Amino acid sequence: MKRRLDQYLSSTNSVQKSKSDISNQSFHEHDTHSSPPIDSNETIHRSYSNSNQYRPLVDQINKHNYPTNHLLTSNTQQQPIQTNISRSQSREDISNLRNELSTKHAKHVSDLKLYYEHEIDELKNQLNISRMGHPNSSTTRQSIETIERINNENIRLHDHIKQLRQSLKTSDEENNSLKRQLEELRGQINNKDVEIKNSHKKLNEMEQELNEIRHMKDQQNEKYAYIDRQSLFYQEEYQKISRDLILTRERLARLEESYRQLENQHKTCRQQTFTNENNNQRINHDTNYNSAMSLNIPTSREYGRFTLIQSKYSSATITKSRDENIDSGTYTSDGSDDLFRHSNSRRPVDNISDFVSEQDCFPHVHVQSSRPFYSSNKLSPNGHRSIDQMPVRDFSDNKIKESEKLESKFDELLNKKRDLESRINRIPIRGLTTTDRQLLDVLEREIQRVEQQISSVKLELRKMNILPTY
Incomplete structure (x- = not known):
């Protein structure tokens, strides 16, 4: 240029x-x-x-x-x-x-x-x-002024160019710093892009996990709903079974009570049958005795005591005392009394029904009454004496009947106590419900009441010399 x-x-x-x-x-x-x-x-x-x-x-x-x-x-x-x-x-x-x-x-x-x-x-x-x-001088002066003006303008422009160079240098430095910042920003942008990609990846993974968690939550909710339905169903079934169990227990108690009543009735019938058979045998014996001979037997007024007379025309019987054939039983700790035990029997006798069953197995031993029984159709010549003998016979029969009633009652109470104890033993010790506790309290109170009744019956039997007093 x-x-x-x-x-x-x-x-x-x-x-x-x-x-x-x-x-x-x-x-x-x-x-x-x-x-x-x-x-x-x-x-x-x-x-x-x-x-x-x-x-x-x-x-x-x-x-x-x-x-x-x-x-x-x-x-x-x-x-x-x-x-x-x-x-x-x-x-x-x-x-x-x-x-x-x-x-x-x-x-x-x-x-x-x-x-x-x-x-x-x-x-x-x-x-x-x-x-x-x-x-001329004017043109020269003008030219000189013009030249000076141009020189001044050149100087001014030269200074302005210097300023422009300085500003250009400053702008270059600023551009360099901006470029460095731009490079740093590009590096940061690249790092941010990588972070954004990682964040998107993590976000996708978290969304997948969230969907899985929601799916699992739905499954758990369905499972919990199914469990709730099953629990309600089982609760209803448990309530039904509990009601059925209570009804069954009540029915079982009624059946046991009816069984005990039937058993007691059976025992009573057996005892009554045994008593009737004994009475029939005694009546037959007395009838045979009265038909064989009629003797004038003195009364208790004349002799002051009862006598036993054996005729040669009477049937062959063996008179044995109570002490020779029957041993007195001992009082056991469980409240039961061994009233009778045969001397030849190996099995212990626990109650009156056992004694009755034992009597059926052995030959009958006839024990004569203190006074023979006379028929009302055949009176001896001393009719007033036979009439005086009737109250004594009635008194002894009443005492026998009363003792039999007490013995049967004693047996019933013992059986009832055993049944109550067996029912208590059937109740589980652990996991008692309110119904089980109430039933246990009722059974315990019933056992106490039965024991009191057994004690009173024992006292009556001791008074009648059926049970030993020791």
Whole structure:
């Protein structure tokens, strides 16, 4: 660019010189025609003086062009300074920056070129005018002022260019810092992209886990609902079974009670049958005895005691005392009394029913009553004496019946106590319900009541000398 500008200036100078020579020739010719002849020395001096007169202008122009040349040289040297970019930047950023700087530099140079070309044209016009016309002080003064003004403007522009260079350097530093920040931000963006990808991945995994948890929760809710339904069903079944169990227990208690009643009735019937058989045997014996002989037996008024008479016509019977055939039983700790035990029997007799069953297995041993029984149809001659014997017979029969009733009652109470104890033993010890506790309390109270009744019956039997008093 500088070379082109120098070539342009040299060409313009040569043109101007040629024009000035032509104008000088025409001027001299005009002077020769219009004025008197002048000496050649004078013309030489004039031309020399004119050349010396305009010499400072050329020097000023050269001085004026010097900052421009310096500006151009500085502009040409600006590119390696601006392109001194750190190697850490990418090639693309460096190429973009170079393009921007070259564009700005070309634009700046073109502006300066246009400006200086315009100024140069003005100066050339002024020079041509000054060469063509007679120079005067006013034009010289104006040209000098113009040159000074141009020089001042050049200085001002030079300072402005320095400021622009400084601002360009500052902007370059800012651009570098911004580029570094941009690189850091790109690295952070890449890291954030990786974090976002990981977050999306984790989010998808968490969504899958959440769906699985929801599915499991639904399954658990269904399971819990099924368990609740089953528990309600089992509770209803348990309540039904509990009611059935209570009803069954009540029914079992009623059946046991009816069984005990039937057993007692059976025992009573057996005892009654045994008593009836004994009475029938005794009646048959008395009938045979009365039909065999009729004797006048003295009364208790005459002898003061009962007597036993055995006739030769009577049936062959064996009189045995109670003590010879029957042993007195011992009182056991469980409240039961061994009332009778046969001397030849190996099995112990626990109650009256056992005694009755034992009596059926052995031959009958007849024990004569204290007074023979006489039929009402056949009276002895001493009829008043037989009538006096009837109350004694009735009293003994009543005592026997009463003792039999007490013994049967004693047996019933013992059986009832055993049944109650067996029912208590059937109740489980652990896991008692309220119904079981109530039933246990009722059974315990019933056992206490039965024991009291057993004690009272024992006392009555001891009074009648059926049970031993020790």
